[in-house]
Amino acid sequence: MSSRSSDQAAAAAAKADRRADAAAARSARDDAGHDPMRPSDHVDSTAPAEATGGPRLGPIGWLRFAWRQLTSMRTAIVLLLMLALAAVPGSLVPQRSSDPNGVIAVRDANPDLVWLYDALQLHDVYTSPWFSAIVILLLVSLVGCVIPRMRHHWAAMRSRPPRTPARLSRLVGFQTVPGDAADVERAEGVLKRLGYRTERYADSVSAERGYLRETGNLVFHGSIVVIVVAIVAGSGFGFQSQRLVVEGEGFSLAGASLDTLTTGQFVSADDLPAFGVHLDELDVVYETENPDAIGQPIDFTAFVEVTEDGETHPGQIRVNEPLQVQGSDLYLISNGYAPEVTVTNAEGTVVFDEIVPFLAGEDPNMSSLGVIKLPDGLAEQVGLQGFFYPSAAQLDTGAYASYFPDVLNPLLTLQVYTGDLGLDSGVPQSVYQLDTEDMTQVAGRDAPEPPLLIGPGETVDLPDGLGTISFDGVRRYAVIDVHRDVTQGWVLAGAIALVAGLLASLLIPRRRLWVKATDAGLEVAGLARGEDPRLESAVDDLARRLRGDDDAPAARQGDGRASPGAADASDEPPSTGEPAGDPRA
Amino acid sequence: MPDVSWDSYSLLAVYSSMAVYAIAFIAFAFDVARRRDPEEQRAHERELVTAGGGSAPTTTAPATTARPARRNLAKVGFALTVLAWVLHAAGTVMRGIAAERVPWANMYEFALTSIAIIVGIFVFVQLWRDLRFLGVYITGLATVFLGVATVNFYVSPTPLPPALQSYWLVIHVFVAALGTGFFALGSGLSILQLLRSRASGLAFVDRLPGASALEDLSYRVSVIGFIFWTFTLIAGAVWAEHAWGRYWGWDTKEVWTFVIWVVYAGYVHARATRGWRGTRSAWLQLIGFAAILFNFTIVNVFFKGLHTYSGLE
Secondary structure: OOHHHHHHHHHHHHHHHHOOOHHHHHHHHHHHOOOOOOOOOOOOOOOOHHHHOHHHOOHHHHHHHHHHHHOOHHHHHHHHHHHHHHHOHHHHOOOOOOOHHHHHHHHHHOHHHHHHHHHOOOOOHHHOHHHHHHHHHHHHHHHHHHHHHHHHHHHHHHOOOOOOOOOHHHOEEEEEEOOOOOHHHHHHHHHHHOOOEEEEEOOEEEEEEOHHHHHHHHHHHHHHHHHHHHHHHHHHHOEEEEEEEEOOOEEEOOHHHOOEEEEOOOOOHHHOOOEEEEEEEEEEEEOOOOOOOOOOEEEEEEEEEEEEOOEEEEEEEEOOEOEEEOOEEEEEEEEEEEEEEEEEEOOOOEEEEEEOOEEEOOOOOOOEEEEEEEOOOOOOOEEEEEEEEOEEEEOOOOOEEEOOOOOOEOEEEEEEEEEOOOHHHOOOOOOOOOOOOOEEEEEOOOOOEOOEEEOOOOEEEOHHHOEEEEEEEEEEEEEEEEEEOOOHHHHHHHHHHHHHHHHHHHHOOOEEEEEEEEOOEEEEEEEEOOOOOOHHHHHHHHHHHHHOOOOOOOOOOOOOOOOOOOOOOOOOOOOOOOOOOOOOO | OOOHHHHHHHHHHHHHHHHHHHHHHHHHHHHHHOOOOHHHHHHHHHHHHHHHOOOOOOOOOOOHHHOHHHHHHHHHHHHHHHHHHHHHHHHHHHHHHHHOOOOOOOHHHHHHHHHHHHHHHHHHHHHOOOOHHHHHHHHHHHHHHHHHHHHHHOOOOOOOOHHHOOHHHHHHHHHHHHHHHHHHHHHHHHHHHHHHOOOOOOHHHHHOOOHHHHHHHHHHHHHHHHHHHHHHHHHHHHHHHHHHOOOOOOOHHHHHHHHHHHHHHHHHHHHOOOOOOOHHHHHHHHHHHHHHHHHHHHHHHHOOOOOOOOOOO
16 A cells, blocks of 8 residues: 555545535445544444435434534544643643642732632642543543444454455455365464454455454543543542641641641541641651752651540551541641740740741741740730741851751841730631731841840840740651542552553554465455554464475565665555455445 | 762763763764765655655665665664663662652752653663664753753752651652653654654655654554553642542642543543544643643743742742
8 A cells, every 4th residue: 555545535535524415424434434533334423324414414314413523533633632732721820729829929929910820720720620620521421432443342342243345456455375175174273273263254364363452442541531630529528637746746537737738528527537646756768968958958757646535556657658547648747946935024934835837938948937935924915926947147247048958056036026916806727827007126137136046055134124935946847648549459450451551552453364275275355454564474473374384584575574685665665554445445 | 868979970871871871862962964865865855756646655664774874874873772761760869868768859859850751761661662763862962951951950869758757759750751751752752753744855864764653653652651641640639639638639730641641631532533643642741741841831930839949049
C-alpha cells in the first residue's frame, strides 16, 4: 500500500465527513478502513441509515444523532484537548485547595481583577462547573463508546474466525508455499501452536489472535470510570484534619481539639476514629558538613505515643513514612519552634505562662514570626509581636537574622503594643495575627523604646513599668495531618488495571491469518485489525513454518527491518494496519 | 560526605561530551545539506511525474551502498554521537558517585540523565531501525540542552531533603526521563513527517522515508513514551500519598504532568480517527513534547508548587 494513496483516502474521508453526509460517511468508512483501536468490523459513529432523511428526523432521531456525535471518537479528541487546555489556568493562578496564601496574595495585589477571578472561578478551577462539565462530557462520551464495544467484543470472543476471503492476493504478505489440501490440517496445527483461534472452511483454515488487545482497551477505559467514581465517592466518605502539637503535648481526634477539620458529606465529627496522639519528641537533623548544603534538613522524625482503647503504644512519623492508626493516616506536614514565655505584672503575679508556637515562613534558617496577646492582668491590654531566631546573628543594619535552622543561639525579639486587642468585638481572630489598628507601639522600631531582646533564661522589663517577661526555653512543634480516604485503595486498583489494560491494548497485535490450498500451492496472507506493524513478518514466519525450514532466511524482503549498512530506511512503509477493506465484502 | 573531585571529573566529562556532540551535529548537518546526486535527481523527477499522474509512487530510496563515500559523513556523525554519549553517560554516573545517590534529584541532574536517555534511545534504536536521519535533531537537542543545563541549572551535589528520601525517587523520576526520551525521538520523527508531507524540494527531505512511514515510526515510539508517562503519573500519585498525604492535589507539576498525559491520550486517539491521522496527529505529538519542555523548564523555575526540587534559588 502506498503512503500517498492512503493519505488521499484519509483526506477524502475527512472532506466527506465535514459535509456530514451520512451516505458519504458510510462509504468513507468502507474506503478509509477502520480505526486501528477498534476491530475492523466495528461500526463507528457514522449516522445510521434512518438519519439520512434529514428533514424527517424526529426528536428521537435528533437525540440519537446527538448521542452518536457525542460518543464519536472525533468528539472525544476535541474533549481531551479541551480538558488539557482547561487544566492549564489552575497552574497559572493560585488555587484555594493547594495554595490558599497565594490566593490571598494575588487578590490583594490585583483588587481590580478580583471580580474576574470570581466570575471564572479561577481559584477553584478543578471543582468549577466549566471544568467539571468537560470531565462529565468526556466520561459520558467514553461510556457511550465503551458499552457498545463491550457488547461487540463479547460477541466477537464467542464467535469463530470468519470465512476465508475469496482472493487472498489482496491481503497483506500474500505468498504461496508448496503444499496441497492435505497440508491444511498441518497448517491448522501450526497456527494453534502459535496461539491462534482457528476454524476450517473447506480447503482453507482461518485464524485469529489477539482478542486480549480489545479486552485491554476496554479495561483501560473502564478503569478510568472506576478511578473517577472512586475519587468522587472518596470525597464524601473521608475526612481530613490538622493539628499543631508542641513536644510534650498531645491531642485527641475529637473535633474541638483539632485546628482544622474537613469531613465528607456522609461523615460527621462523631464518626472520627477515637484515638489520641502525644508528641514525645520531634527529632530534626540538619546538614552540618557539606559546605554547599549547610542547614539543609536531612531528617524529620516525630516520636509519638498513640492512645487507643485505653492502651498506649509508641509510634513514629517520618516524611515519607506516615503512621497508620485505625484506618487513618498520620503525616508530618511541617515543623517549627515554640518559645516558653512567662509574663508577670507589676505586682509580681504571673499573668501568662505558655508555650507559644511561632510560625516559620519561607526562611530556610527558620526565623519565625509569633504573637502573644495579654488581654488581662496587666494595667492595660498588651500585644507582643516579633521574631524567634534559632541561631541569631546581628546584621550590619542592626537587624537580626538567623544563620542556621537549629537552636544554636536562640533569641526572641518582640515589639510591644498597648491599647485595644479587639478581642471583644466578636469577630473571630487568628492567634497568629495581631490587629494593631487600635493599639500603640510602645517598644519597637516606631517607638521611643527599642524592641525587647530576650535570650533564653533571661527576664526583661516591659515598657512603662507594666511588668516583666521571661523567655524560659524553646520546644519544637510538629504539624500533624490526620486523614482517612476510604476509596484510595479503589483508585490504586483502578490505576493498576489501567496500566495493565494500556499495555495489552497497545502492545498485543490483533490479526487474522489464512492458509488456503489452491492449485498453485498453499496461499498464505494476513489482515491487521488495529495497529500491527509486524503483520508481514508474522505471515513470513508462518510461511517459513509451513515450508518446514524454520531457520531459512526470509524469502520475501520487507519484513520491516532495514539491512545493516543501509543508511536510509526502506521507503516501503511498515504496515499501517489499514486493510484494503473487509475481505468478506 | 560528597566527594568534590568526582563532581569535577563529572563536569569535565559533560563538557567534553558537549564538544563532541557539537562536532557530531556539524557532521550530521553537512550530511543533511549535501546536494542531490545525479542518480537521485532522476529518481526524484520520476517520483514527481508519477505523483502528478495520480498513481502510486513506486520509488524507493536510492540504494545507499552505491555511494559509500558520500554517506561517510552520517557514519562519522553517528560514531561521534556514540563517543559523546559514552562521555555523557560517564559524567552522569560520576555525578551520582559524587552525590552518593541516583543522579536525578535536582534540575541539573535530571537534565543530565534525561538527555543521556534521549541520546541513548537514539543510539540503541539503530539496532532496530536506521534512524540516523534524526542525527541533526538529536545532537542539536543534546548540545543545546546540555549547554543550558550546565550554565543555568548547575548546582553542587547536596544531600537529599527528607521528602525525596524514598525509593520512589529512583522509580518515578527515572521512568519520567524514559518517557521523555521516547517522546523526544517521536517528535523528531513528527517534525520530519511534517516536512515530508509537503513538497519541499529539499534533497534531504526527499531522501527520507515517506510521510506515512515516518508517522508510523513516530507513533510506535511515542506510544512507548505514553506507557512510561502513564506509569510516571501513577507512581507520582502513590509517592505523593506517602509524602504529602494525598495522591492528587493539583500541584502545578501534577497539573502539567496531567496535561501532557491528556494531550498524548488525544494523540493516540487521533491516530485511530479519520481526519486526525497524518499532519494533525503530528502536530498533537509536537504540542505534547512542547508541554514536556515547558513542564521541565518554565514550570520548574517560575511556578510555585510542591515540586520545588530544582535546587535553584
